[in-house]
Amino acid sequence: MSSLQYYSDGKLIRLRTEAVDLESEAAAAKPARRSRSGSTSSGPGTETPVSHAQHAMQAVQAQHQRLAPLFNDLQPDTRLAVLTGGAAECTVLLTETLVLESPNQALLRRLSQAYGVRVVLEGSHGKVLLRAPQAGLQGVVTVIQAARDAYEHGDGRHAAHPNFIRILRQRSPTSSGRTPLWNHLNRGNPGVRGADVAAHAAWTISQGEPSVRVAILDEGVDTRHPALRAAVVAEADFVAGQSHARPDGNDAHGTACAGIVLSRSKSWPGLASGCSLVAARIAKGDGQGGWVFDDFHTADAVDWCWSKAQAAVLSNSWGGGPPADAISNAFDRARRQGRGGLGAVVVCATGNDNGPVGFPATMNEVLSVGASTPWDERKSPSTADGENWGSNFGPSIDLLAPGVWIACADIRGKAGYSNGNYTQSFNGTSAAAPHAAAGAALVLSVAPLLGEAQVRQVLSQSCDKLPGSNAWNRFEGHGRLNLHAALRLALRSALRSAPSLQAAL
Amino acid sequence: MVAAKGSGGSAAAGDPPDAYYYADGQRVLLQADPHHAAYDLQDSRQQRGQAAGGRMLNAHVWLVALNTDDSESSMPASPPAQRLPVFRSGAMLLVALPEVRIEDDDPAHLLAVQHWLAADHQRAALLAHQPGRMTLQAGPALAHDGVTLARLVVEVCGVRSASPRLLRVSPKGPD
Numbered sequence: 001m002s003s004l005q006y007y008s009d010g011k012l013i014r015l016r017t018e019a020v021d022l023e024s025e026a027a028a029a030k031p032a033r034r035s036r037s038g039s040t041s042s043g044p045g046t047e048t049p050v051s052h053a054q055h056a057m058q059a060v061q062a063q064h065q066r067l068a069p070l071f072n073d074l075q076p077d078t079r080l081a082v083l084t085g086g087a088a089e090c091t092v093l094l095t096e097t098l099v100l101e102s103p104n105q106a107l108l109r110r111l112s113q114a115y116g117v118r119v120v121l122e123g124s125h126g127k128v129l130l131r132a133p134q135a136g137l138q139g140v141v142t143v144i145q146a147a148r149d150a151y152e153h154g155d156g157r158h159a160a161h162p163n164f165i166r167i168l169r170q171r172s173p174t175s176s177g178r179t180p181l182w183n184h185l186n187r188g189n190p191g192v193r194g195a196d197v198a199a200h201a202a203w204t205i206s207q208g209e210p211s212v213r214v215a216i217l218d219e220g221v222d223t224r225h226p227a228l229r230a231a232v233v234a235e236a237d238f239v240a241g242q243s244h245a246r247p248d249g250n251d252a253h254g255t256a257c258a259g260i261v262l263s264r265s266k267s268w269p270g271l272a273s274g275c276s277l278v279a280a281r282i283a284k285g286d287g288q289g290g291w292v293f294d295d296f297h298t299a300d301a302v303d304w305c306w307s308k309a310q311a312a313v314l315s316n317s318w319g320g321g322p323p324a325d326a327i328s329n330a331f332d333r334a335r336r337q338g339r340g341g342l343g344a345v346v347v348c349a350t351g352n353d354n355g356p357v358g359f360p361a362t363m364n365e366v367l368s369v370g371a372s373t374p375w376d377e378r379k380s381p382s383t384a385d386g387e388n389w390g391s392n393f394g395p396s397i398d399l400l401a402p403g404v405w406i407a408c409a410d411i412r413g414k415a416g417y418s419n420g421n422y423t424q425s426f427n428g429t430s431a432a433a434p435h436a437a438a439g440a441a442l443v444l445s446v447a448p449l450l451g452e453a454q455v456r457q458v459l460s461q462s463c464d465k466l467p468g469s470n471a472w473n474r475f476e477g478h479g480r481l482n483l484h485a486a487l488r489l490a491l492r493s494a495l496r497s498a499p500s501l502q503a504a505l
Numbered sequence: 506m507v508a509a510k511g512s513g514g515s516a517a518a519g520d521p522p523d524a525y526y527y528a529d530g531q532r533v534l535l536q537a538d539p540h541h542a543a544y545d546l547q548d549s550r551q552q553r554g555q556a557a558g559g560r561m562l563n564a565h566v567w568l569v570a571l572n573t574d575d576s577e578s579s580m581p582a583s584p585p586a587q588r589l590p591v592f593r594s595g596a597m598l599l600v601a602l603p604e605v606r607i608e609d610d611d612p613a614h615l616l617a618v619q620h621w622l623a624a625d626h627q628r629a630a631l632l633a634h635q636p637g638r639m640t641l642q643a644g645p646a647l648a649h650d651g652v653t654l655a656r657l658v659v660e661v662c663g664v665r666s667a668s669p670r671l672l673r674v675s676p677k678g679p680d
């Protein structure tokens with residue numbers, strides 16, 4: 001199969017193939033479902049392994065009528081199936097067609113004479129589709145050779161490759177069996193195994209200490225929620241001056257954020273459920289799909305959180321608009337004067353516009369957090385989850401944390417994101433930031449003498465790099481949060497900074 | 506945006522200044538939003554705000570969408586209602602209240618502010634004064650414009666930090 005190579009981005013790509021007689025596979029997969037090893041189904045109710053190639057072929061057959069106009073001569077006959085990706089989530093069917101980008105007449109003549117391929121379709125921006133004269137396997141081999149020839153005799157800047165039909169396994173939000181708390185421990189549905197914050201492993205070290213207070217600055221927190229009320233140690237309303245921080249009407253955002261960090265529900269636990277909750281109401285819904293914030297109130301709330309309420313971590317799932325010194329100065333005071341001078345950790349969401357990071361996450365010395373998906377990608381409008389938003393990016397970003405389909409607390413009753421007390425679909429960098437806030441709280445639970453900058457450093461340095469990345473970049477920061485790695489690093493950091501303890505050990 | 510009036514950094518009549526203030530020492534330019542108006546109303550006028558399809562931003566301030574073919578709101582801003590500047594930053598609307606918070610550890614700068622205020626009591630009123638911090642309210646000489654006041658105390662008095670009080674009206678996130 002050495003001939004099954006083509007060029008992409010200047011590199012030869014070798015197709016990892018199985019020469020599969022798809023017609024036979026598909027036939028075998030029909031009523032008597034035969035496994036690839038040849039064993040037959042043992043009876044009703046028994047799952048028979050069926051290759052993804054078989055699924056793909058069945059899909060081709062099922063959709064032939066719909067696909068035929070698109071691919072003209074697509075026939076469910078013998079083809080080569082190429083299984084790609086570890087989980088074989090994509091089957092590539094080779095065809096008798098190839099794609100060229102901006103070919104000149106000389107190249108087209110050369111290919112026609114050497115391989116008999118002819119232009120059958122002109123696409124936009126100079127793309128053309130050519131077809132081999134032969135059908136089936138011979139045609140497939142012809143176009144692969146022609147594509148390589150075209151690339152090697154072209155200018156190296158324009159595409160020349162076989163035209164694939166890609167059949168993707170659906171990764172829809174409704175896929176059955178989805179694990180609600182994938183962000184804690186991802187077993188591969190949804191997404192990929194290990195694309196989580198390693199919460200279960202982290203909890204073998206700590207679930208948080210009550211002395212560590214986490215402030216949720218948001219549109220209020222349902223501080224009477226059964227999963228949260230025991231965690232509440234302070235609350236204040238900077239919007240209406242009430243004696244509590246509970247939200248109005250349908251304002252559920254802050255309760256969800258608090259739940260991600262501090263829920264004490266056994267079924268829907270927060271990531272730092274042993275820590276304590278400070279609720280600061282700084283916004284309210286305007287009844288028309290918006291929030292209203294007052295800069296002065298926000299700045300006062302920040303000061304109250306680190307000073308009077310003694311919060312060690314300030315979680316901010318809000319932002320955007322121009323910067324304001326009143327707010328920046330309050331955050332600076334939190335970082336410098338909080339925790340008796342060790343500094344409170346300020347965590348800010350980057351925003352959901354798929355654009356530049358928004359204030360206050362633009363500040364240099366806050367932990368700026370974007371969103372990752374169950375597939376361990378930076379969330380963008382085109383990621384597999386199908387949610388139409390993207391995590392903001394830029395030079396200030398520190399790390400990513402899960403921000404899609406997050407299960408967490410919801411305001412009680414029918415209002416909020418669900419009819420009950422919990423939701424399974426909280427989204428956004430608003431969901432990601434509390435993950436990092438919980439990380440900071442756990443780190444301070446095991447290493448309370450670390451300075452706020454050290455906490456940020458621990459969380460950043462212990463991130464898992466996303467696939468294809470080996471260093472900080474402006475889209476993903478240092479990678480995806482890993483709480484277990486952070487706690488281990490925090491313990492080592494604490495040991496290093498406490499020589500007497502080190503000597504005793 | 507209403508033009509600033511009075512001396513000490515104000516623009517000439519008919520030549521409205523750019524709307525900007527300072528954050529972290531940098532100019533922050535503001536873009537006026539022609540599609541909305543905001544009013545500081547008394548409670549008795551709230552029903553009129555609702556009738557005009559307004560959004561209540563706090564106990565006194567209403568935000569109203571303007572008719573596309575009319576530069577004025579359907580809700581007249583007769584006294585004691587006060588029209589407030591509205592700006593847009595991306596999808597966010599910003600309503601500038603007339604207040605400004607000054608933060609500066611240098612007493613000389615705060616003293617300079619006091620002298621500047623004393624030179625013309627119509628510029629602003631001192632609402633609060635703590636060590637390192639002052640809160641001012643823009644007066645009639647500045648058309649009650651907090652953004653202009655914030656700009657002027659930086660440019661004229663040299664204070665380190667002066668923030669206009671902005672109400673931010675932001676679309677909610679993905680959820």
